[in-house]
Amino acid sequence: MIYLDHCATTPMSTEALETYTKTAQTFYGNEQSLHDDGDSASQLVHHCRNKLAAIVNGQAEGIYFTSGGSDSNITVLLSLAYGNEDRGRHIITSPLEHPSVYQALEKLKQEGFTVDEVAVKANGEVCLDSLAQLLREDTILVSICHASSETGVIQPLESIGQMLENIVFHSDTVQTFAKIPIDVKACRLQAISMSAHKLNGPKNNGACYIEPGTRWKGLYPHVTHQNGWKPGTIDVPGTAAFTEAAWAFHENRNEIAATWKDMQQWMLAELPGDVFSLFGDADKRLPHHLALRAKDIEGQWMMLECNRHGIAISSGSACKSSDSSPPRSLVAMGHNAASAHGLFRISFGKDTTYRELEKTVEVLQRIESSSAGTGAS
Structure with missing residues (x-):
C-alpha cells in the first residue's frame, strides 16, 4: 500500500517507538507520587514540557497534556470560555475548523454563548475585514485554525493576533505543530492545540498550550492533576514519545x-x-x-x-x-x-x-x- x-494520521517513527519502550520500562512511576520513582517521572514530564514549549516560543508551565487533538480543542475551548465568561459570552471562529471545535462550540451555544463565523476568501484564507466587523465589546474568545485539514491553506495568525485586544486567541495547530514555524508571542496567541499522531508520535497523546496568566476554568471539580486541568495520570511514555517525534520534525x-x-x-x-x-x-x-x-x-x-x-x-x-x-x-x-x-x-x-x-x-x-x-x- x-x-x-x-494529515489523517502517521506511523510511529522508530525513534518515537524506542523512546516509548524505554520510558515505559524505566520511568514507570506515577509522576504525582512522592517517592523517587515518581519524582523521576515528574522530572521527565517537566523536561518534555520545556521541549514542547520551546518549539512555539512558549513557557513550560503553559503545557497541559491531553489524549489528542480533539480532546485538546474541546477541553481548551470550554476551559477558556468558562474562565472568561464574566467578561462576555461572544466567541468568533471560522468555517474552516476541525469538527471537534464545532462540538465544543455547540455545547457552549446550548449554554447561552453566542458564536459567529468569520467569512472566508476564495483562496481559503479568513477575511480580516469580516473578523473586524464581528468583534464586539463582549467578545472573549477567537478560535481560528493555523491550517485547515481539508484545504491545507495556512491562516494569517500574526495579522489576526494584532487585531485582538483583551480577547483570548486560540488556534488549532494540529496540522502544523513542529512542521511549520509557530511563535505564540509573535502571533499574540494565548492558546494552541497539538497532537502527537500527526507527526509520527503515538495516538491518544496531545497537548494544549495556554499562556501563563490566561484565565481558564477546569471542567471537573476537585481535580489535582495538571493544576486542575483534567483528571487522570499522565501517560509518561506517550508524552516522551510525543516530544521525541515533535523535536525530530522541529529540528529538520x-x-x-x-x-x-x-x-x-x-x-x-x-x-x-x-x-x-x-x-x-x-x-x-x-x-x-x-x-x-x-x-x-x-x-x-x-x-x-x-x-x-x-x-x-x-x-x-x-x-x-x-x-x-x-x-x-x-x-x-x-x-x-x-x-x-x-x-x-x-x-x-x-x-x-x-x-x-x-x-x-x-x-x-x-x-x-x-x-x-x-x-x-
Missing part, C-alpha cells in the same frame, strides 16, 4: 518542508490542469498537502478507486461526520455542493518517495480516464 494520508523542518514543497509542485505539474484542480491558495498552504478535485468525479469515489489500486488517500477530514453534506470549508470559499463533494486529499509523510507519487499520478489519470462518460459523479 502507498500511504498518502498523513526546513529540509523536510523543502522536499515536500518540491513534491507538491511536481505532482501539480504532472496532473493535467484541465482535469484536476486545486482547492485553495497554491502558495499559502501546507507543503505536504494537496486538496484536489477531478472533473465530474466525487472525492469519495476517487478515494475508493485509489484504495482498490493500493493507494491510501482521503476524501476529507478523518473526523468528519458521516452525513452527506459537502465540506463546509469549501462551501464557505464559494464552491457549490457538486464541486465541494469532489474533494480528495493527498498528504505526504517523511518517507514519501517520488516513485510513490509517480505511481499515484499514473493511477489518478487512469481512474479519471476510465470514469469519463460513465457517470461516476
Whole structure:
C-alpha cells in the first residue's frame, strides 16, 4: 500500500517507538507520587514540557497534556470560555475548523454563548475585514485554525493576533505543530492545540498550550492533576514519545518542508490542469498537502478507486461526520455542493518517495480516464 494520508494520521517513527519502550520500562512511576520513582517521572514530564514549549516560543508551565487533538480543542475551548465568561459570552471562529471545535462550540451555544463565523476568501484564507466587523465589546474568545485539514491553506495568525485586544486567541495547530514555524508571542496567541499522531508520535497523546496568566476554568471539580486541568495520570511514555517525534520534525523542518514543497509542485505539474484542480491558495498552504478535485468525479469515489489500486488517500477530514453534506470549508470559499463533494486529499509523510507519487499520478489519470462518460459523479 502507498500511504498518502498523513494529515489523517502517521506511523510511529522508530525513534518515537524506542523512546516509548524505554520510558515505559524505566520511568514507570506515577509522576504525582512522592517517592523517587515518581519524582523521576515528574522530572521527565517537566523536561518534555520545556521541549514542547520551546518549539512555539512558549513557557513550560503553559503545557497541559491531553489524549489528542480533539480532546485538546474541546477541553481548551470550554476551559477558556468558562474562565472568561464574566467578561462576555461572544466567541468568533471560522468555517474552516476541525469538527471537534464545532462540538465544543455547540455545547457552549446550548449554554447561552453566542458564536459567529468569520467569512472566508476564495483562496481559503479568513477575511480580516469580516473578523473586524464581528468583534464586539463582549467578545472573549477567537478560535481560528493555523491550517485547515481539508484545504491545507495556512491562516494569517500574526495579522489576526494584532487585531485582538483583551480577547483570548486560540488556534488549532494540529496540522502544523513542529512542521511549520509557530511563535505564540509573535502571533499574540494565548492558546494552541497539538497532537502527537500527526507527526509520527503515538495516538491518544496531545497537548494544549495556554499562556501563563490566561484565565481558564477546569471542567471537573476537585481535580489535582495538571493544576486542575483534567483528571487522570499522565501517560509518561506517550508524552516522551510525543516530544521525541515533535523535536525530530522541529529540528529538520526546513529540509523536510523543502522536499515536500518540491513534491507538491511536481505532482501539480504532472496532473493535467484541465482535469484536476486545486482547492485553495497554491502558495499559502501546507507543503505536504494537496486538496484536489477531478472533473465530474466525487472525492469519495476517487478515494475508493485509489484504495482498490493500493493507494491510501482521503476524501476529507478523518473526523468528519458521516452525513452527506459537502465540506463546509469549501462551501464557505464559494464552491457549490457538486464541486465541494469532489474533494480528495493527498498528504505526504517523511518517507514519501517520488516513485510513490509517480505511481499515484499514473493511477489518478487512469481512474479519471476510465470514469469519463460513465457517470461516476
